[in-house]
Amino acid sequence: MKIRKTQTSSNKKKVYRLRLPAETRNLDIIRKFVVGIAEQCGFSEEDVYNIELAVDEAASNVIKHAYTHQTSNEKIIDVAVRERSDGLEIVIGDKGKGFDPQAVKPPDMGEYMKKLKSGGLGLYLIKKLMDKVSFRMRPGVRNEIRMIKYLKQDG
Amino acid sequence: MKIRKTQTSSNKKKVYRLRLPAETRNLDIIRKFVVGIAEQCGFSEEDVYNIELAVDEAASNVIKHAYTHQTSNEKIIDVAVRERSDGLEIVIGDKGKGFDPQAVKPPDMGEYMKKLKSGGLGLYLIKKLMDKVSFRMRPGVRNEIRMIKYLKQDG
Amino acid sequence: MEKFSVTRTDEGAVTLLSLKGFLDAHTAQTFENVLKTLMNEQRYAIVVDMSELDYISSAGMGIFMGFIEEVRENQGDIKFCCVNPRVYKIFDLLGFPNIFEFYATREEAIGQFKNIRDHS
Amino acid sequence: MEKFSVTRTDEGAVTLLSLKGFLDAHTAQTFENVLKTLMNEQRYAIVVDMSELDYISSAGMGIFMGFIEEVRENQGDIKFCCVNPRVYKIFDLLGFPNIFEFYATREEAIGQFKNIRDHS
Ligand SMILES: Nc1ncnc2c1ncn2[C@@H]1O[C@H](COP(=O)(O)OP(=O)(O)O)[C@@H](O)[C@H]1O
Numbered sequence: 157m158k159i160r161k162t163q164t165s166s167n168k169k170k171v172y173r174l175r176l177p178a179e180t181r182n183l184d185i186i187r188k189f190v191v192g193i194a195e196q197c198g199f200s201e202e203d204v205y206n207i208e209l210a211v212d213e214a215a216s217n218v219i220k221h222a223y224t225h226q227t228s229n230e231k232i233i234d235v236a237v238r239e240r241s242d243g244l245e246i247v248i249g250d251k252g253k254g255f256d257p258q259a260v261k262p263p264d265m266g267e268y269m270k271k272l273k274s275g276g277l278g279l280y281l282i283k284k285l286m287d288k289v290s291f292r293m294r295p296g297v298r299n300e301i302r303m304i305k306y307l308k309q310d311g
Numbered sequence: 312m313k314i315r316k317t318q319t320s321s322n323k324k325k326v327y328r329l330r331l332p333a334e335t336r337n338l339d340i341i342r343k344f345v346v347g348i349a350e351q352c353g354f355s356e357e358d359v360y361n362i363e364l365a366v367d368e369a370a371s372n373v374i375k376h377a378y379t380h381q382t383s384n385e386k387i388i389d390v391a392v393r394e395r396s397d398g399l400e401i402v403i404g405d406k407g408k409g410f411d412p413q414a415v416k417p418p419d420m421g422e423y424m425k426k427l428k429s430g431g432l433g434l435y436l437i438k439k440l441m442d443k444v445s446f447r448m449r450p451g452v453r454n455e456i457r458m459i460k461y462l463k464q465d466g
Numbered sequence: 467m468e469k470f471s472v473t474r475t476d477e478g479a480v481t482l483l484s485l486k487g488f489l490d491a492h493t494a495q496t497f498e499n500v501l502k503t504l505m506n507e508q509r510y511a512i513v514v515d516m517s518e519l520d521y522i523s524s525a526g527m528g529i530f531m532g533f534i535e536e537v538r539e540n541q542g543d544i545k546f547c548c549v550n551p552r553v554y555k556i557f558d559l560l561g562f563p564n565i566f567e568f569y570a571t572r573e574e575a576i577g578q579f580k581n582i583r584d585h586s
Numbered sequence: 587m588e589k590f591s592v593t594r595t596d597e598g599a600v601t602l603l604s605l606k607g608f609l610d611a612h613t614a615q616t617f618e619n620v621l622k623t624l625m626n627e628q629r630y631a632i633v634v635d636m637s638e639l640d641y642i643s644s645a646g647m648g649i650f651m652g653f654i655e656e657v658r659e660n661q662g663d664i665k666f667c668c669v670n671p672r673v674y675k676i677f678d679l680l681g682f683p684n685i686f687e688f689y690a691t692r693e694e695a696i697g698q699f700k701n702i703r704d705h706s
């Protein structure tokens with residue numbers, strides 16, 4: 157018996173995938189999907205809420221930004237949730253135009269008030285709510301935001 | 312502009328896909344996913360409930376039957392929901408052993424009581440709750456139950 | 467987060483089980499264990515109150531089928547009460563009203579076991 | 587099924603908006619329309635009761651940012667009350683308490699507009 161193989165395939169099994177049209181009305185479905193998994197994993201109520209919000213923000217960004225100036229491509233959002241022994245890894249993917257995460261500055265609330273630009277809060281929130289956040293951009297093919305939330309040791 | 316092409320791709324967009332481990336604890340996630348979509352489509356509360364139950368039954372069957380005598384394959388359930396102008400088409404797929412739907416007899420409640428076999432109710436219920444039900448079996452590769460629920464005209 | 471629960475109340479020889487939430491192929495296990503315990507304790511006069519049961523799938527209904535013979539062989543019964551219309555419709559589709567008795571109130575259902583109660 | 591709703595109550599010059607449910611990028615539209623209507627009616631003394639608001643994402647919070655300047659230019663304000671701790675945490679993360687006033691009760695929040703009420 158190949159232990160290694162078995163482990164790999166049992167890791168593989170703990171992936172939850174969701175793919176749906178990039179429309180705001182589907183945010184609710186995405187949130188419920190992620191909340192259901194996070195609850196099963198044993199996250200505290202507060203962390204479930206944080207994960208829910210981070211995913212909502214990332215999905216809202218796809219809906220709002222990924223497919224502007226684009227009519228032909230399939231406008232979809234991909235959500236993949238992987239159970240890890242130490243928490244959850246969540247990847248939100250799109251096939252849209254991509255962006256440069258480095259170029260997005262954290263919002264300055266003072267300046268914010270002056271400019272009255274409503275926006276720029278989403279990525280900032282995601283970084284506050286999750287433990288690890290990274291990006292991978294292949295415009296038109298697949299752009300991803302990957303985030304990890306760790307289970308707290310003391311449950 | 313190719314109207315036909317556009318139509319096809321806009322149909323394509325209205326597909327919702329879910330893939331997760333074939334475990335009973337995930338039934339709740341599957342139900343919420345389908346309920347969310349059915350509600351958006353404008354089904355009556357009763358029909359949402361019927362769709363929810365039919366999908367639960369099909370998914371429970373995958374969990375209970377599809378992967379017995381099988382350790383290597385990925386034990387997953389696939390749910391695809393397609394919005395149609397006249398209703399919802401739902402496909403529940405697995406990679407398990409498959410079965411012969413023709414060979415499954417509708418339960419006879421009298422006989423049932425005698426045999427006291429708990430089972431055989433799921434497919435019967437699905438056929439009662441949905442408007443169209445069909446199967447496609449490719450054991451080990453992909454087995455599907457496909458079901459359609461029509462929106463009522465007077466909606 | 468708790469998706470299903472059973473509350474057990476013994477009233478003399480009659481056991482009342484109040485179901486709450488979602489009874490599906492996952493939570494059926496919990497319910498089966500409760501019934502197994504009753505069998506071990508030889509408590510066969512069972513009333514199942516479904517007023518707070520929101521949902522049942524065939525896996526849940528199968529549990530009743532799995533125990534009813536043993537229960538009746540021991541002069542007991544499983545009687546249902548307060549089933550909400552949505553859930554009742556599913557029982558009805560599967561012909562359960564031909565096999566089980568349904569009552570509108572707990573009192574009525576429990577009352578059916580009057581003989582058993584007097585005996586004990 | 588209704589995921590979000592706004593109830594509007596006018597008390598003299600003050601308008602109370604009670605939010606309920608989930609305020610996200612989808613339902614933000616509904617809320618934006620309510621605020622647009624208030625701007626058209628030149629009602630700038632606004633209290634937002636969030637006691638029944640379960641959830642807010644940045645799209646919902648952006649709505650407040652989008653109107654606050656116009657409101658304040660017209661000697662009005664948007665004041666918040668009865669925000670549940672979970673939702674407040676998010677406002678806090680984004681520094682909203684530096685920009686907006688939060689009150690524990692409706693009465694307190696409405697009371698802040700006393701001058702405006704007396705004027706009208
Ligand atoms: N999936 C995406 N596709 C394209 N651009 C994105 C995506 N996600 C974020 N962005 C870009 O990053 C910026 C910052 O996003 P965010 O912090 O959520 O604020 P907001 O959405 O309010 O502008 C957006 O304005 C957009 O330009």
Ligand SMILES: Nc1ncnc2c1ncn2[C@@H]1O[C@H](COP(=O)(O)OP(=O)(O)O)[C@@H](O)[C@H]1O
Nearest residue numbers: 372373376377409410415430431432433434435
């Ligand atoms: N996805 C599946 N894979 C393999 N076998 C299945 C599947 N779905 C149904 N079956 C077969 O069809 C039979 C009837 O299913 P069903 O009517 O739901 O009753 P039950 O699950 O209670 O036996 C099952 O006993 C099983 O043999």
